[in-house]
Amino acid sequence: MIRRADPGTFHLHRVLREDGSGLLDGVDFEFLPPKEKLLEIYRAMLTTRVLDERMLKLQRQGRVAFVGLATGQEAAIHGSGAAFEAGDWVWSALREGGIAVQRGMPIREYIAHMFGNAEDTAKGREMPNHFQCSEVNFPSWSSVLGTQLPHAVGAAMAMKRRGEPHVCAAYSGDGATSSNGFHCAMNMAAVYKSPVVFVVVDNGWAISVPSSKQTAASSYGIKAKAYGMPGIDVDGNDALACYEAVARATSRARAGEGPTLVNLRTYRMGGHSSSDDPTRYRDDAEVEHWESRDPLPRLEAYLKAQGLYAEAGCVTWRDDLIETVAEAVSHAESVGPPPVESLVEDVYAEPPKHLRRQVVEALRIVAEKGQADAVEGKFPL
Ligand SMILES: Cc1ncc(C[n+]2csc(CCOP(=O)(O)OP(=O)(O)O)c2C)c(N)n1
Numbered sequence: 291m292i293r294r295a296d297p298g299t300f301h302l303h304r305v306l307r308e309d310g311s312g313l314l315d316g317v318d319f320e321f322l323p324p325k326e327k328l329l330e331i332y333r334a335m336l337t338t339r340v341l342d343e344r345m346l347k348l349q350r351q352g353r354v355a356f357v358g359l360a361t362g363q364e365a366a367i368h369g370s371g372a373a374f375e376a377g378d379w380v381w382s383a384l385r386e387g388g389i390a391v392q393r394g395m396p397i398r399e400y401i402a403h404m405f406g407n408a409e410d411t412a413k414g415r416e417m418p419n420h421f422q423c424s425e426v427n428f429p430s431w432s433s434v435l436g437t438q439l440p441h442a443v444g445a446a447m448a449m450k451r452r453g454e455p456h457v458c459a460a461y462s463g464d465g466a467t468s469s470n471g472f473h474c475a476m477n478m479a480a481v482y483k484s485p486v487v488f489v490v491v492d493n494g495w496a497i498s499v500p501s502s503k504q505t506a507a508s509s510y511g512i513k514a515k516a517y518g519m520p521g522i523d524v525d526g527n528d529a530l531a532c533y534e535a536v537a538r539a540t541s542r543a544r545a546g547e548g549p550t551l552v553n554l555r556t557y558r559m560g561g562h563s564s565s566d567d568p569t570r571y572r573d574d575a576e577v578e579h580w581e582s583r584d585p586l587p588r589l590e591a592y593l594k595a596q597g598l599y600a601e602a603g604c605v606t607w608r609d610d611l612i613e614t615v616a617e618a619v620s621h622a623e624s625v626g627p628p629p630v631e632s633l634v635e636d637v638y639a640e641p642p643k644h645l646r647r648q649v650v651e652a653l654r655i656v657a658e659k660g661q662a663d664a665v666e667g668k669f670p671l
């Protein structure tokens with residue numbers, strides 16, 4: 291069943307051969323990733339794969355409540371993520387939490403958030419998989435689709451007014467291109483030439499809604515035209531092409547030329563989330579088709595062909611990451627929940643009387659009945 295426009299009907303930007311053996315003939319792009327960037331991208335992709343594998347197992351064991359996997363999308367996420375500088379800000383959607391780690395968020399902090407424990411910087415108030423890390427300019431995400439996009443534009447406009455040389459990354463999924471936030475953010479960013487790069491991680495599905503039902507346009511990249519900004523469709527499983535297209539867009543934004551829309555065409559290998567069963571709405575054949583296009587072995591093959599894999603000692607990275615994650619999980623499980631009193635912090639300078647009363651009542655119930663069991667309660671998605 292054809293669910294997405296055939297790439298034959300529009301141009302798909304590519305750099306790396308499908309088998310990773312080398313670059314496509316005639317490639318001579320200005321913004322290809324240097325050696326250190328390539329290794330950074332590979333390590334970040336591997337980290338996300340290892341984290342996701344472990345998080346899903348923990349969720350199935352009832353130890354964390356919810357996971358939104360990035361499996362299959364790692365080249366799109368980390369190839370693009372590597373094109374932003376430390377001073378830039380990254381406004382993410384559900385599956386880009388790995389970019390915070392790529393930018394320096396400690397794995398322990400990432401996992402503390404998945405458990406919502408006392409070391410979670412969100413103090414257990416967000417759903418798991420809604421990462422934030424102020425040290426690496428990675429603001430918290432809201433589940434309400436597209437709301438991060440006007441925020442990114444507003445922040446970019448402020449940077450421009452202050453004369454700061456920074457750029458905002460505005461990530462969203464293909465489904466979020468139908469949101470109000472997408473429209474107003476794209477429009478305003480183009481009118482005011484804001485330093486924003488809109489990165490659509492087009493994984494073919496918005497829960498159970500395929501791209502063929504999401505838009506009648508032949509691609510998401512061409513939507514840029516209507517807003518008066520450049521747009522490009524990229525092979526999202528080609529880490530080099532993702533980096534190249536986004537680096538070109540950040541350079542344009544930094545030069546004061548305004549926003550770009552970069553659509554990264556990839557595939558969501560798992561369900562929408564740990565609460566979803568994708569076999570109810572999509573064919574196995576489609577999943578198998580994409581399985582053979584896994585972005586991780588594709589980049590690995592390129593690193594091997596270039597001699598970088600051996601030179602950087604990548605062979606031990608996977609096992610090292612598994613160990614680091616295991617250590618962080620044990621630690622997270624030894625940390626208790628955030629204190630009940632913290633429920634009313636951070637909104638008012640002084641918590642008002644009615645909230646203080648609720649805390650007293652909550653503490654009374656905890657003293658009487660103990661804490662609720664871990665992972666008690668359900669989230670519908
Ligand atoms: C404004 C809004 N409408 C609907 C939803 C319900 N919802 C949650 S995730 C999702 C699909 C998101 O798809 P996409 O943007 O493609 O991102 P993906 O999950 O594929 O990464 C929907 C419709 C929501 N969270 N917010």
Ligand SMILES: [Mg+2]
Pocket residue numbers: 463464465491492493494495496497
């Ligand atoms: Mg999607």
